[in-house]
Amino acid sequence: MTPGDIEKYIHTINIYKPDLIRGYAGSLYEICRYAEKNNLDIYSPKVIVSAAETLDDEMRDQIERVFGQKLYDFYGSREVSNLAGECEDGLMHSFAFWNYQELLDGHNHPVKQGEEGKVVVTNLFNYSMPLIRYEIGDMAVLGPEHCSCGNVLPTFEKITGRITDHFMLKNGATVPAEFFIHLLGVVCNTGEIKQFQVIQEDYDKIKILAVVGAGLTDEYRKDVESKIKVAVGSDCEITWDFVDSIPKTATGKYLYTRSLVRK
Ligand SMILES: [Zn+2]
Incomplete structure (x- = not known):
């Protein structure tokens, strides 16, 4: 962009x-x-x-x-699609008829109103692959039982844990985190990489942390690098760091992308 x-x-x-x-x-x-x-x-x-x-x-x-x-925020995911949407009064209503969602603390007990918990999802309509009490990796704050808008669906005050950074380029353009998630997610799906994190260390310096699976070839890596260069710029320096695991944030969140440029 x-x-x-x-x-x-x-x-x-x-x-x-x-x-x-x-x-x-x-x-x-x-x-x-x-x-x-x-x-x-x-x-x-x-x-x-x-x-x-x-x-x-x-x-x-x-x-x-x-x-x-007014802007309405929407919360969805790749795994179970629609999760919640914002109402006129500013609360997120969970689409409980589609994905039953619980907010649980570190001991797997339900949190109280105003407290933050991990989002645990049970998908009600996926007949191919049941996802039952699935920890999706996001955090949210539980809202009040009744919303002034009149909608009876359960509420979240806000979704707090969906942290992915988009990358800012020198010319003012941005590259969304989703670009890298799709690009490397394909490699994940075929097993060459088990986990990854893309870090923008400087405007034209990108480091890819990767937990390697079976058979990651140079060809694959070159392909990924060339696609990143199309989006970020041909003079971008890309390095790979093969690690045993990707560090999580203090709240236990696993980040796909991090930018150290805009901090
Ligand atoms: Zn409402």
Whole structure:
């Protein structure tokens, strides 16, 4: 997503005048930051939905200010799809009819309202591969039993643990974390790599931590490197660090991407 791309997107939005805009939190944020910095007007849709990445307060403020509209956060996952969506009153309602979700503490006891717990999911409609009390690796804070919006679905105050960083490039462009998750996730699915973490150490310096499985070939590595270079830049330096395990965060979260550039 280069500055040129962002201008194209804004132009398209202004011509098309969509009712709904749905995007990665980080991408919506970068578009809005760019528009504000360059005094560009963007058409205000009826609904904006942010998904796939963690939305922090600064990102929400920026997006709502520039689009002049309330933003609705959405929580989903690759494994079990839709998990929760934000209501008008700002709580996340869990889609309990589709995925039954529990928030549990370190001893696997349910947390109380206002407390943070790990999200444990039981998928009710997957007849091919049952996922029962599956720890999805995210954290959330339990909300009140009743929401003022009238919706009876259980609530989360917020989803706290979906931490993936998008990468900021020198020219102002960004590469979403999802890019690396899809790219290396394919290698994971075929067993060459068991676990990975992509770290942006500097604008043009990327380190891939990998727990290697069976038969990771040079060809595979070169393929991954060449695809990263297309997204990040041809002069990007890519190093591999083969490790026994990927370190987790203090809250036990396993991060696919980390950027040390924007910290
Ligand atoms: Zn509500």
